[in-house]
Amino acid sequence: MTVQDERPAGFQITLPSLGTGPVVGAGLLLVAISLAFRASVLGRAYFVEDDFLFVAAAGDSGLTWDYLTRVHKGHFMPGALTLVWVLSAVAPYSWALVSFVTIALQAAASVMFLVLLRRLFGDRPWVLAPLAVYVFAPLTVPAMSWWSAALNAVPLQLALAGALAAHVRYARTGQGRWHALIWTAAGMAFSTKGVFIPFVILGVSSAFLGRGLWARSILAELRRPGWWAQGALLAGYAVLYLLRRDSAGSDALTGPKAELVPGVVRRLLGETFPTGAVGGPLRWGGVTATGGLADPEAVTVVASWALIALLVALTCVYRRRAWRAWAILAAYVVVADAVPTVIARATLWDMVGAETRYVADAAVLFALCLALAALPVAGEEDAVRRRTPGGLPAAAGALTAAFVVAALVSTNAYADTLTGDRVRTYLDAARQSLAEAPDLDVYDRPVPPHLVLPWNGSRRLTSNVLGPLTDPETRQRMRDPRPSARPYVFDDAGKLVPVGRVVPFFDEVAGAECYPAGAVFPVESMGGPGMVVALAYTSEVPVRVVADLGGTERAASLPATPADGGLFYVPHDGAGAGLRVTVAGAGAQDFCLRAVAFGEPGPAL
Incomplete structure (x- = not known):
């Protein structure tokens, strides 16, 4: 059976460029305000845990194939490791530089999401509502404030929005056939979740840019030139990952513990995602080295689910294809977020389900699918099932404003859980001590656990963590110390002091x-x-x-x-x-x- 694309011959929609205008101006203002709040969060954060391991590894390696294709705790991310290497070569442990790059990437992701919305829906004011839902999303804030997580999460969000925007442009104008493929490759380079980008493109394009039955639209979509390249990219990525997975060493994935899986899924899908999607969780608890964990009250969970159910019901009542948007969102959250989290992280405790970084990318999908469920895409025919009540737009505006308020409350509450000053003080003291006493015999000891946790073994020794702060000769002497009558060690405040005890x-x-x-x-x-x-x-x-x-x-x-x-x-x-x-x-x-x-x-x- 031959499947035909059901769009009329010559069907084409003129896409708005970013350009200027009231919608663009208002959208960029929303982006700027959200970035200001995010910058304030970054001002209270600092390097912690895997950040030190990444910088130390970059200092030990050239920009080699072995370094770039190393698997770290299940992550295959040559693009992220390249960025670490470059920034560490410019200024190791410069939080100002890291924060600037992170904010720049987040700004690019936010602007690209605005481009995507305008390409899908045209230049209409209502695109500002889903834009606000994404740019103020509390789900994305913890991942952005921890550099190791931001290296994966923020570029992935940018690639996801960029790939969708590129494909919409190609589907409607025939221009930029390979641009979506390039965005997909970039997403894969920074995060293993990038492998899901082609499936999101296929789902969104077939559901809302095609016509007729969804299954027929999927088949028609797959007939487009370029999908073979997406398949080849996925296959190549999978082969390379399998060939290099042994490079993880002691960080290799061990598989989930069955008794932890229900708790992880319950927290991640039942509490963390729904409350975060609608502006929560409002409350954070279980503070770790990287910040607080989502700890919503029961009433917040119930209210979040009620609001999501109301949104789904209303949009499905008034919009013919709204259910497709919610199906895409549900499939993504389960397949791309919950399943990988269970496989890779349900090994020690079920509280990993309370870490919003595992569903940070779902913020893009939630805002997009909310827009697809509520607004007709440009050129969509028979989008309305029944006429909407006159008061519904005003209610939607009020809900958007309430979301922004709740999101800012959640963001500020999360910022209060960060303890970046304590780590910053330690690192500043270590930098000063090494600069003032370059010829001392410095012996190894573990850095405090609020910098790097004990399960990282010898990688948390001061010669590894603090080595990038000094020259290569001193770093080598720290790693291979000589016998000495007066050696020094770093104390828990980051200062070099004489060795005072050895036990037993x-x-x-x-x-x-x-x-x-x-x-x-x-x-x-x-x-x-x-x-x-x-x-x-x-x-x-x-x-x-x-x-x-x-x-x-x-x-x-x-x-x-x-x-x-x-x-x-x-x-x-x-x-x-x-x-x-x-x-x-x-x-x-x-x-x-x-x-x-x-x-x-x-x-x-």
């Missing part, structure tokens, strides 16, 4: 002045960076000692000490049980080992 400390010489030669201390270690042997000793002459742990030896030349003894530190990355300290060569008869410690070095109190 074996300092009771039972019945003797010195430990016997070859004594073995009850030490067990998993190995790796950040561990150190501390030796309290006396010696009239310099000696060379060897610290053996699990067959791994680390040697150090110890200086002569005054009569009351000295203290020396030897970094040791060996794994095993039983630490033995021996003297290599001359000077054994003058060497007295008074105490030994092995563990993580801590700052002087």
Whole structure:
């Protein structure tokens, strides 16, 4: 069976350019106001968690294929990693630069959404309502304020709006056949959710730009030149992801825990998305390092669902194809947001369903589908099922105003959960300490958990997190520290201070002045960076000692000490049980080992 495009021959609609005019002016004013509020949120945020891992990895790598195609916690995002590398090369840990780029991308996404609305519906004032629903959407604010999430979420929103706008232009004018494909590729480069962009294009175009039955419109749409290229792009992306997924290492996805899935789905689809879509959640709780989690009250959840149900019912009563818009939205939220979140994140606790970043992209779809359900697209025939009551437009305007007010309340409440100043103070102190003391022996210790959480292992050590703040030589010395009589570590405030303790400390010489030669201390270690042997000793002459742990030896030349003894530190990355300290060569008869410690070095109190 041959499926024909049901539009009349020569069917063409003149699309409005961005240009000027009252609708464009009002739309840009809405965008500017929303960006001002978002900028105030960014002013209270700062680098945290994965941000440090990204900057550290960029500092260790060139702009290589291996670096760009590395999978990070399930994300395949060469475009995002390119942006991290470039910004880190220009100014590592510059929140002003990161904020500027983030706001610029958000501005581009907002303006592109205005372009999309005007291409779909023409130059009519009512497009300002769905524009406001998107640009003020609280769902998108937490994702934008955490750089690691913004790297995926904001470019994806831009690509989604751009691809749809490009396809609408091509469908109606025949111009820009490959532009939607380029936008899709850009979306995939920044977020794995970019693979859903072609399906959104297909759903929207067939439902509202085609004619007749939706199924026939889908088949007609697929006959357009260019869909084979979208399919090839999806296939290539999938193959490349599968080939590179092992590069995730310890961050590889392990699959969801069945007992967590119901809770994640209930929170994400039952509370977080519906309340956020209509201006909530109003209240945030469960504050984490990256900000608050959606914590709407029960009455807010009920009211949100009631409002969404009312919108669906009213639009379906008065608009013939409104149900198609709501079907597209429901399919996207479930397939593109809920399913990936469950697969990748339902592993530790069900509160991930309260993180709005997992449905931030759905804000674009909600605003778009609301517009498609309520407004006839340009050139659409028989769009109205029955005449709308005279008071409905006024009610819609009031609802839009109420949405904006609720959204601003939610945005400000979220901003109150951010603790960027605490991280900023730490990083500023570390930057200053490294600049003032470039030649110190700096030993590793983990940064505080409000910067990088403990489950990131050795990647949260100061040599990795703070290394980008200094020159390559100092960074290498931090990663491979030398034995020292006076090493330094970063304290919890970000300042370099002398090492003051290493635990456990074996300092009771039972019945003797010195430990016997070859004594073995009850030490067990998993190995790796950040561990150190501390030796309290006396010696009239310099000696060379060897610290053996699990067959791994680390040697150090110890200086002569005054009569009351000295203290020396030897970094040791060996794994095993039983630490033995021996003297290599001359000077054994003058060497007295008074105490030994092995563990993580801590700052002087």
